[in-house]
Amino acid sequence: MSSQDGQAVPPKALTGLGGFLDDRFRGARGVRTFFKKIFPDHWTFLLGEIALYSFIILLLTGTFLALFFKPSMTDVIYHGTYTRLDGVRMSEAYASTLNISFDVRGGLLMRQIHHWAADLFMAAIFAHMLRIFFTGAYRKPRDVNWLIGIVLLTLGMLEGLFGYSLPDDLLSGTGLRILEGVILGIPIVGTYLSFFLFGGQFPGNDIIPRLYVIHVLLIPGLILGLIAAHLFIMFHQKHTQMPGKGRTEKNVVGAPMYPYFMAKTGAFFFFVFGVLALLSTVAQINPIWLYGPYNPVSISAGSQPDFYMGFLEGTLRISPSWTWDLAGHTVAWNVLFPALVPLGLLLTGAALWPFIERWATGDYAEHNVNDRPRNAPTRTAIGVAAVAFYSIMLLEGANDLIADHLDIPLYTITWIARFAVFLGPALAYFLTKRICLGLQRKDRDLLEHGLETGIIRQMPDGEFVEIHRPVSEEKRAVLLSKKEPVALPAPGAADENDIPAPATRGLAGKLRATANRVITESVPLTGGNGHGNGHGNGHGGSHGDEAERAAVGAPHSPVADGDVAAPGTVARDNGQQSGDAGS
Amino acid sequence: MxxxxxxxxxxxxxxxxxxxxxxxxxxxxxxxxxxxxxxxxxxxxxxxxxxxxxxxxxxxxxxxxxxxxxxxxxxxxxxxxxxxIESGDPARAKRAERIVAFFFLLSALASIGFIAAYIGMPVHSMSRVFHSNLALGSAMTVGFLSMAFGAVIWVRRLMPDVEMSEPRKPVASTPEDRQAFQQTFMEGGEDSGFIKRPLVRRTLIAATVPLALAPVVLLRDMGPLPGTTLRHTVWRKGMRLLVFGSNRPMKPEEFDSPGGLITMVPDGYQDNDDELAKAAVILIKFEPGQLQPPTVMDWTVQNIVAYSKICTHVGCPVALYEQTTHHILCPCHQSTFNAPRGATVIFGPAPRPLPQLPLTTDAEGYLVAAGDFTEPVGPSFWERG
Structure with missing residues (x-):
């Protein structure tokens, strides 16, 4: 590093290159802004990065596999390295997958990394999505990015399903058979769709090449485009941050892109790739040579799809055998309902939730500081209920394995699941909400009384008291990050003239008022209600300062303006602190 | 520095x-x-x-x-x-620098090891493949993880620990900008005549519909129309049943494993996956008197009954047979069929019994079909009725 007049300049070669580029693209200001961009830090912010890097690894390893894979269903007789299948009739797709595994150096490793990366991709997407949901990071202005994420999740599932179907082995072929059965169940057009997709009867000779082009071109292209949009929007809107000292709605606190974030994220890419390489070295995945080539007559017991499809497997298994005969036509509810409704409910519910929440809370403001899950008890409870629902279906999807390993009768498990799928989420909702409100009460206790130090002091009159220490500034800032929800008028609430509030009139009004009651249940951080009676009276009460209320409730005026670092930016915190002090 | x-x-x-x-x-x-x-x-x-x-x-x-x-x-x-920087102690910083350098060098060595393993370790046999996988994978793991560890230690030990703040402005544009945009937009609309020339506007919109429909038509040739393909299988009167795998015909008395289940395929179609996907059947032999209605007794031969192997749920092969209870179980979604009683459903999502194939024997005493199934096999479809 040389120096002129105390100002550091890069080495000559770099200056030359920079000048060359800047003469053509004028990037000095833009790239500098990019370098200085602040990225907030929290371990959960890495979940999305895992998904991103898994996808890059999928592109790299997938390209390698495509150099050797033959997406063809032409019958061949195998005479290769894997002697146990010598002389067996199989499709060229299966034979070429055997060749990749046993006759291409590093082929098995790349296959296994590709498969592990697909599983990690989906797992990271799920975890990332849950983080976004539970911290409320999907709220305005990020609701559109949330929708893009849901589309990415759906595309990821399809991409994975089509991908693991390509080797045309017995396991994945059975998966395709199930797919055919589900498509046949679609009313009116199902039979036609199936014949068009498979090029005639199942299995036909077309499905593998068709899935191949969808898997390597169409869906990856869509995913790539949507990831680009996802990242650009994130970049443009700036990342959310976790609550903490000095973190407000109007600033972003963290480390700059260059060099910190670049170095960390680069390291993280290597870490993800390294872990996938390790898994693929020591943990075998999808050993298609053990399954054998697909034929429609054979099957192996304990067939399981990849985990991200297990949910649908569970819904199919749990379903009763309902079908309708509708004027000479068959409506296969036993297939249609489990294939479409539960997943549709989850995805549609997730997509609509930000808008339902806005409508029910009247909170149209912009949010950049994440919620602590406990501070949004209803949202957290709904999220946990959804997780419970998903998990029960996932477990039911492996009911035969559970029955086998735990020695529980198979039908018993299915019957338990049939009830648990309704009771489990309800119980999860109730418990989660109570736990959240309990944690809120604990937070208030911490604010009001501080931490127990374990030091006991004897008072002059003989009384023993434990010394409490006020919580640290940082902790205090986290506790005070809670925003009291705004209450809408209660259902049927009337003013002094006995006229119901306009917002609560009509069916939609009543529904909204009820949803608002449920969603705004909260234990105020500061308040004179005494202990133990916090919940349920957060709305409309006298506690919580009005400025806060206005800030949360005011539509279309998220934050005042860009003047950020001025002391005024922490006015909210100060306001709450003073309110707290007064209590 | x-x-x-x-x-x-x-x-x-x-x-x-x-x-x-x-x-x-x-x-x-x-x-x-x-x-x-x-x-x-x-x-x-x-x-x-x-x-x-x-x-x-x-x-x-x-x-x-x-x-x-x-x-x-x-x-x-x-x-x-x-x-x-970590404690400002030059000695500690120097040590951290050496650790980072060690990891980067280790990564370089591992990558060279990867190349060496690629060149030095052939495949083409199962044990060699797994050795090669272990060597290549280990080298790759060390190569990547060393880079990761080195970079992380670099960031944490050698770069200053920083936390900075940057202002965040509301995402929405200012009202003035919005107004200016609206004005520009409307001016453009006026200039283009899109607003004041409804004929242009309406025909443009109308033209997009067939434009979007045309490519959809292209997909029509992806497959033939279903017709009645799903209603029939290749079974014909007199067609022999071959044992799946060995492809040999079988006489009833050769079925010497009562309580067992044998998969049979139609003679002449043993390598035709499209037909096997509908026509595969299972044979089960019972003790005399075990078979009960609604099993069609006329379609059995010496207490041997043939059912479609294709599950009526979503088409998996029903391959599991429990000898003591005479239950046929589909491994995919656990639909369970009562074998001696016409394969009626006793549990699971399957809506119908497995169709029964009419059996008889030919002149040489081999098991043959007495005709096709009398109803469509496999999963429900709209036109099934």
């Missing part, structure tokens, strides 16, 4: 801006303990918006924050300098 050369971070923001806003690092050693944690409310407030301590810091330890002036000081960054 040495952090001691760069203590200009301590200077107020305006100076920093003049010097181009270069990254500056200040040693932490010798700096007073931070004001962030235990200071008076006043001092904490002062620090607000200028620097921020890391969460969960133990009171009394040195502040991990560093005054950073990379950002525009006008935006409220910069301020009194705090320590930065």
């Amino acid at each position: 040495s952090e001691n050369d760069q203590t200009s971070a301590d200077q107020p923001g305006e100076d920093e801006r003049a010097s181009g806003g270069a990254t500056e690092a200040a040693g932490r050693a010798g700096e007073p303990a931070g004001t962030a944690a235990a200071g008076s409310p006043g001092s904490a407030e002062e620090a607000e918006g200028q620097e921020h301590s890391r969460p969960h810091r133990v009171i009394g330890t040195p502040s991990p924050t560093a005054a950073r002036t990379l950002l525009d000081p006008a935006a409220g960054n910069g301020g009194p300098g705090q320590g930065a």
Whole structure:
């Protein structure tokens, strides 16, 4: 590093290159802004990065596999390295997958990394999505990015399903058979769709090449485009941050892109790739040579799809055998309902939730500081209920394995699941909400009384008291990050003239008022209600300062303006602190 | 670079801006303990918006924050300098540097090892494949993880620990910008005549519909129309049943494993997956008197009954047979069929019994079909009725 007049300049070669580029693209200001961009830090912010890097690894390893894979269903007789299948009739797709595994150096490793990366991709997407949901990071202005994420999740599932179907082995072929059965169940057009997709009867000779082009071109292209949009929007809107000292709605606190974030994220890419390489070295995945080539007559017991499809497997298994005969036509509810409704409910519910929440809370403001899950008890409870629902279906999807390993009768498990799928989420909702409100009460206790130090002091009159220490500034800032929800008028609430509030009139009004009651249940951080009676009276009460209320409730005026670092930016915190002090 | 050369971070923001806003690092050693944690409310407030301590810091330890002036000081960054690089101890920094270098070198060695393993370890046999996989995978793992560890230690030990703040403006445009945009938009609309020439507008919109429909038509040739394909299989009167795998015909008396289940395929179609996907059947032999209605007794031969192997749920092969209970179980979704009673459904999502194939024997005594199934096999479909 040389120096002129105390100002550091890069080495000559770099200056030359920079000048060359800047003469053509004028990037000095833009790239500098990019370098200085602040990225907030929290371990959960890495979940999305895992998904991103898994996808890059999928592109790299997938390209390698495509150099050797033959997406063809032409019958061949195998005479290769894997002697146990010598002389067996199989499709060229299966034979070429055997060749990749046993006759291409590093082929098995790349296959296994590709498969592990697909599983990690989906797992990271799920975890990332849950983080976004539970911290409320999907709220305005990020609701559109949330929708893009849901589309990415759906595309990821399809991409994975089509991908693991390509080797045309017995396991994945059975998966395709199930797919055919589900498509046949679609009313009116199902039979036609199936014949068009498979090029005639199942299995036909077309499905593998068709899935191949969808898997390597169409869906990856869509995913790539949507990831680009996802990242650009994130970049443009700036990342959310976790609550903490000095973190407000109007600033972003963290480390700059260059060099910190670049170095960390680069390291993280290597870490993800390294872990996938390790898994693929020591943990075998999808050993298609053990399954054998697909034929429609054979099957192996304990067939399981990849985990991200297990949910649908569970819904199919749990379903009763309902079908309708509708004027000479068959409506296969036993297939249609489990294939479409539960997943549709989850995805549609997730997509609509930000808008339902806005409508029910009247909170149209912009949010950049994440919620602590406990501070949004209803949202957290709904999220946990959804997780419970998903998990029960996932477990039911492996009911035969559970029955086998735990020695529980198979039908018993299915019957338990049939009830648990309704009771489990309800119980999860109730418990989660109570736990959240309990944690809120604990937070208030911490604010009001501080931490127990374990030091006991004897008072002059003989009384023993434990010394409490006020919580640290940082902790205090986290506790005070809670925003009291705004209450809408209660259902049927009337003013002094006995006229119901306009917002609560009509069916939609009543529904909204009820949803608002449920969603705004909260234990105020500061308040004179005494202990133990916090919940349920957060709305409309006298506690919580009005400025806060206005800030949360005011539509279309998220934050005042860009003047950020001025002391005024922490006015909210100060306001709450003073309110707290007064209590 | 040495952090001691760069203590200009301590200077107020305006100076920093003049010097181009270069990254500056200040040693932490010798700096007073931070004001962030235990200071008076006043001092904490002062620090607000200028620097921020890391969460969960133990009171009394040195502040991990560093005054950073990379950002525009006008935006409220910069301020009194705090320590930065790990303890400011040159010896420790040197040690960290060596550790990072060690990992990077290790990564380089591993990558070279990867190339060596690729060249030196052939495949083409199962054991060699697994050895090759172990060697290549281990080298790759070490190569990547070493890079990761090296870079992480570099960031954590050698780069200053920074936390900075940047202003965040509301995402929405200002009302003036919106208004200006609306005006431009409407002016463009006026100029184009899109508004005042409805004929152009309406025909344009009308033209997009067939334009979008045309490519959909292209998909028509992806497959033949179903017709009645799904209603029939290749079974014909007199067609022999071949044992799946060995492809040999079978006489009833050769079925010497009562309680067992044998998969049979139609003679002449044993390699035709499209037909096998509908026509595969299972044979089960019972003790006399075990078979009950609704099994069609006329379609059985010496207490041997043939059912479709294709599950009526979504088409998996029903391959599991429980001898003691005579239950046929589909391994996919556990639909369970009662074998001696016409394969009626006793559990699971399957809506119908497995169709029964009419059996008889031919002149040579081999098992043959007496005709096709009398109903469509396999999963429900709309036209099934």
